[in-house]
Amino acid sequence: MVAVSTLAAVGSAIVVAGQTRAENAPAGAAGTRPGTVPTPVPAPLGPHSPLRDLAAGRGLVVGSAVDVPALSATPGYAAELGREFSSVTAESAMKWDAVEPVQGSPDFTAADTLVAFARTHGQVVYGHNLVWYQSLPDWLTNATLPDAQYGEVLRAHISAEVGHFRQAVWAWDVVNEPLAEDGSLRPDLWTSHLGPGYIADALRWAHDADPDAVLFLNEYGAEDVNAKSDGLYRLVRDLLAQGVPLGGVGFQLHLAPAGVPARLVENLRRFTALGLQVAITELDVRVPVPAAAGALARQAEVYLAAISACLAVPGCVSFTVWGFTDAVSWIPAAYPGYGQACLLDPTLAPKPAYWAVAGALRHAATATPP
Ligand code: G3I
Numbered sequence: 001m002v003a004v005s006t007l008a009a010v011g012s013a014i015v016v017a018g019q020t021r022a023e024n025a026p027a028g029a030a031g032t033r034p035g036t037v038p039t040p041v042p043a044p045l046g047p048h049s050p051l052r053d054l055a056a057g058r059g060l061v062v063g064s065a066v067d068v069p070a071l072s073a074t075p076g077y078a079a080e081l082g083r084e085f086s087s088v089t090a091e092s093a094m095k096w097d098a099v100e101p102v103q104g105s106p107d108f109t110a111a112d113t114l115v116a117f118a119r120t121h122g123q124v125v126y127g128h129n130l131v132w133y134q135s136l137p138d139w140l141t142n143a144t145l146p147d148a149q150y151g152e153v154l155r156a157h158i159s160a161e162v163g164h165f166r167q168a169v170w171a172w173d174v175v176n177e178p179l180a181e182d183g184s185l186r187p188d189l190w191t192s193h194l195g196p197g198y199i200a201d202a203l204r205w206a207h208d209a210d211p212d213a214v215l216f217l218n219e220y221g222a223e224d225v226n227a228k229s230d231g232l233y234r235l236v237r238d239l240l241a242q243g244v245p246l247g248g249v250g251f252q253l254h255l256a257p258a259g260v261p262a263r264l265v266e267n268l269r270r271f272t273a274l275g276l277q278v279a280i281t282e283l284d285v286r287v288p289v290p291a292a293a294g295a296l297a298r299q300a301e302v303y304l305a306a307i308s309a310c311l312a313v314p315g316c317v318s319f320t321v322w323g324f325t326d327a328v329s330w331i332p333a334a335y336p337g338y339g340q341a342c343l344l345d346p347t348l349a350p351k352p353a354y355w356a357v358a359g360a361l362r363h364a365a366t367a368t369p370p
Contacts (some may be wrong), residue, residue: 035214035247037277037317038124038170040086045365052086054358055319057365058311063087063126063320065282068110070328071117076348077328082121089126089281089320090114091330095135099161103139108164115168126281126318127169129176129218130158131202133188141189150193155205162209171318173218173250173281174206175199181221183231199235200244207245218250218281224261225270233270240274248277253306254322255285256338257298260305265312272315280310282322284341285353286331291340300352303343307360 040056043049055062066088070077081088092098093110100106118125131154140153162172178199180186190198203215217236222229232249239246249271253260261267268278285302287295310316323329327346332339343354350358 035245036170036212037214038087042365045362049362050084051354051358051361052084054361054365055086058361060310060316060361061087061124061318062361063089063123063318064324065089065091065128065320065322066093066114066117067091067323067328068093068114071113074325074328077325078117080344080348081324082117082123084324085123087124087126087318087320088114088118089128091128091323092135094127094161094165095129095132096140096157097135097137100157101137103137106160106164108161111165115165119168125165125169126279126320127162127165127172127213128281129173130161130206131174131190131198132176133186133190136189145193147193150190151198151201154190154194154198154202158202158205159209162206162213166210167212169210169213171214171216171248171279172206172210174202174215176218177220178217179219179222179228179231179235181228183227183229183234200239200242203239203244203246211245214247214277215245216248216250216277216279216281217246218252220252220254220282223251223253223264223267225263225267226261229267236271236276237274240276246276248279248317250279250281252282252322253280253284254282255302255306257285257287257295257302259302260309264306264309268309268313268316272313277315277317278313279316279318279320280306281318281320283320284322284329284331286335286338286341288337289332289339296340296352299340300356303353304356304360307357311360311364 038061039059040061042056043053045053051062062085064085090111093114099108115125178186185191185196206215219232222232236246236249271278283306285299287299310319321343323342325344325348326340326342329341331341345351
């Protein structure tokens, strides 16, 4: 069954296909996973085609994290977001502290603004995130509950938020950053009160609330073949063996000039070989500021390597940058002395990184299939 979304398309339309990209996964995949992956319909390409149209030529969704207040507060931000991207991710508006600041009184206002924007601009929405050890509401952080009650609170939160956005959000980062650097489970509030089973429970609750959503685990520092990604691989393999409705794994790719890990493609492929989708979920490439001569050219090489890795892996269904303009980026506050991490400069002018990504997408869209 192919459900065709009725999203008004600006440029490339989005078709929500009944099949998952796992059908394109390498032979031996564990079969398709639950959920419907958006497949952009290619648009005619011209010399100034936006990233979304270039990406659609390969059926790839290209997105950005969105600071919802900037949609109205930052001149040009909304127009550029609508023009260039076929997917949006709420940078903060769908996190627990944003949607339920007062227990039992959900407030989806900001998130609904983003969903409405996406609908107007023919974009899909990637949900971020349901369960994390950060950005929890104060009433939860400060609570001392019996262990079982943490499970009840978590289930109620997932059911309420996924239910609110049912059919409006195609994918969810159900659990964000569940692992420690050595690949073991992060010793956070959820693991300590609920044990390792909270991850499977969270995925099942999200699936119950929206069976059509593709459910992801999202991690940083697991892009290379390393202890953390080995732990992530063991985790997802065990979840799949339990029949948990896991659909994909997100790799954040918050990078410094050192660049893309050497074994990124190999790593992505071992996850798609399990029948999962993979996604680049939070790409940015920070540089020491002010950027030295050549630094932005080097940054462009890193962005090129990242998009090329996603294009090289058939099960890589979504490529998202964590903010698209240096005018609105988390990097300067998080990494003092660093910035200029995005595709566009503070005036929304394309940087070398933008042209590198656009060139790779255009080549992929126009190259004759092998
Ligand atoms: O909305 C409040 C505002 O009302 C208040 O006046 C202001 C000052 O206290 O804070 C605002 O909330 C901030 C929020 O961003 C929205 O701007 C939080 O303090 C701040 O901690 C939060 O930072 C975000 C961070 O996640 C924590 O949620 C960053 O913008 C965001 O880029 C970052 O994104 C994370 C991903 O979710 C997961 N992967 C790593 C990535 C970077 O840390």
